[in-house]
Amino acid sequence: DTEVTQTPKHLVMGMTNKKSLKCEQHMGHRAMYWYKQKAKKPPELMFVYSYEKLSINESVPSRFSPECPNSSLLNLHLHALQPEDSALYLCASSQVSGKAGNTIYFGEGSWLTVV
Amino acid sequence: AQTVTQSQPEMSVQEAETVTLSCTYDTSESDYYLFWYKQPPSRQMILVIRQEAYKQQNATENRFSVNFQKAAKSFSLKISDSQLGDAAMYFCAYRWRYGNKLVFGAGTILRVKS
Numbered sequence: 687d688t689e690v691t692q693t694p695k696h697l698v699m700g701m702t703n704k705k706s707l708k709c710e711q712h713m714g715h716r717a718m719y720w721y722k723q724k725a726k727k728p729p730e731l732m733f734v735y736s737y738e739k740l741s742i743n744e745s746v747p748s749r750f751s752p753e754c755p756n757s758s759l760l761n762l763h764l765h766a767l768q769p770e771d772s773a774l775y776l777c778a779s780s781q782v783s784g785k786a787g788n789t790i791y792f793g794e795g796s797w798l799t800v801v
Numbered sequence: 802a803q804t805v806t807q808s809q810p811e812m813s814v815q816e817a818e819t820v821t822l823s824c825t826y827d828t829s830e831s832d833y834y835l836f837w838y839k840q841p842p843s844r845q846m847i848l849v850i851r852q853e854a855y856k857q858q859n860a861t862e863n864r865f866s867v868n869f870q871k872a873a874k875s876f877s878l879k880i881s882d883s884q885l886g887d888a889a890m891y892f893c894a895y896r897w898r899y900g901n902k903l904v905f906g907a908g909t910i911l912r913v914k915s
Contacts, residue, residue: 726910727908728906728908742902788898789834789851791848792838792845794843795845
């Protein structure tokens with residue numbers, strides 16, 4: 687059973703819609719991540735939050751806007767997406783770098799389809 | 802920059818037999834972690850096994866074990882007594898101890914034949 691919970695599991699949105707993906711973890715981790723994954727490809731890192739502050743933005747277009755309201759929650763706000771943004775979006779969490787237990791744990795993902 | 806290479810796009814194994822998936826990596830760091838993740842058709846990314854670079858002993862988890870060769874920068878995964886539920890995409894991944902990035906290989910699709 688995953689301890690990183692993502693909602694919704696499936697989302698279909700139009701190119702003019704605004705929607706959000708949500709992620710929650712209760713493992714006491716202080717690093718949280720968003721990854722994007724296309725079919726049969728490895729996940730690509732989008733954003734990293736460390737102690738609720740954005741520490742890495744992998745040059746992601748501004749139509750993706752991350753938010754970390756507290757140490758357990760991570761959101762990804764979506765606006766004016768393109769059909770090529772359709773993918774599986776994975777949330778993950780871990781201890782911050784340098785601490786023991788550097789394993790990154792993933793949620794089940796949110797399937798996004800942009801029409 | 803660190804890179805991870807999985808040279809086997811697809812592998813097949815007969816149920817109950819043993820299969821080895823290959824992974825090589827490149828890094829100038831000495832303190833890092835290596836992982837094997839499994840992603841079945843359900844798409845959940847599941848941790849299979851983890852190796853800490855400063856530990857010479859190879860990690861094992863039940864039917865899964867690794868052959869970690871630090872000097873050769875090689876990290877292969879051996880699956881013993883393969884089961885139908887082992888069928889999945891397997892990703893090898895690297896993380897520097899003091900960094901937040903997980904670097905993935907391209908993945909190997911494992912098919913298990915009954």
